[in-house]
Amino acid sequence: DGGITQSPKYLFRKEGQNVTLSCEQNLNHDAMYWYRQDPGQGLRLIYYSQIVNDFQKGDIAEGYSVSREKKESFPLTVTSAQKNPTAFYLCASSTSSGGGVETQYFGPGTRLLVL
Amino acid sequence: AQSVTQLGSHVSVSEGALVLLRCNYSSSVPPYLFWYVQYPNQGLQLLLKYTSAATLVKGINGFEAEFKKSETSFHLTKPSAHMSDAAEYFCAVTTYNTNAGKSTFGDGTTLTVKP
Numbered sequence: 308d309g310g311i312t313q314s315p316k317y318l319f320r321k322e323g324q325n326v327t328l329s330c331e332q333n334l335n336h337d338a339m340y341w342y343r344q345d346p347g348q349g350l351r352l353i354y355y356s357q358i359v360n361d362f363q364k365g366d367i368a369e370g371y372s373v374s375r376e377k378k379e380s381f382p383l384t385v386t387s388a389q390k391n392p393t394a395f396y397l398c399a400s401s402t403s404s405g406g407g408v409e410t411q412y413f414g415p416g417t418r419l420l421v422l
Numbered sequence: 423a424q425s426v427t428q429l430g431s432h433v434s435v436s437e438g439a440l441v442l443l444r445c446n447y448s449s450s451v452p453p454y455l456f457w458y459v460q461y462p463n464q465g466l467q468l469l470l471k472y473t474s475a476a477t478l479v480k481g482i483n484g485f486e487a488e489f490k491k492s493e494t495s496f497h498l499t500k501p502s503a504h505m506s507d508a509a510e511y512f513c514a515v516t517t518y519n520t521n522a523g524k525s526t527f528g529d530g531t532t533l534t535v536k537p
Contacts, residue, residue, distance in 0.1 A: 349529040352525075408471070411466075412468075413458075413467070415463075416465050
């Protein structure tokens with residue numbers, strides 16, 4: 308079955324530690340996205356990528372980094388510079404025609420907690 | 423610039439009652455509008471989307487939404503609520519030539535269904 312997988316489901320971070328969240332898709336989508344979700348605040352865009360080896364900052368990129376070396380993979384690293392990383396992180400993908408009508412397909416999410 | 427406002431962070435209805443979740447948007451150009459549903463600790467799933475064809479859009483699980491340009495609204499309705507409809511619902515907006523990753527999401531409305 309085609310879809311998006313995220314791992315791990317839960318992740319614990321210690322102070323000063325970098326952690327990496329995995330996102331893999333087998334939908335053959337060009338575009339991939341990372342969102343952060345906090346209670347009562349909806350989804351906020353962290354980074355997005357329209358094509359391999361290219362990515363753009365979203366609205367809240369500070370303290371995060373990404374890579375896009377393969378079409379199917381878009382890992383997110385939460386660095387020690389992110390002072391409030393506790394949140395639910397969602398990865399999504401879509402076709403990338405640039406018309407604005409694309410549906411985003413979401414993974415099941417990773418919940419990050421700080422020890 | 424584009425924005426979306428969901429009126430009411432929590433809506434409670436009785437099983438069998440009408441569901442009405444409100445979404446108003448702001449956009450300087452014709453918008454594309456989406457409703458997504460999120461069950462606890464899961465990703466988002468598309469319910470329906472408006473792409474400038476019919477103003478009344480039918481989606482999955484018996485939901486529908488009507489695009490009203492004069493009211494800048496895209497409210498989500500369902501004639502008869504089921505217990506399984508309890509979830510969080512998000513309205514989102516994009517515009518033509520917007521990268522889909524630049525969708526703007528509302529803060530979400532949590533729907534509770536009482537037996």
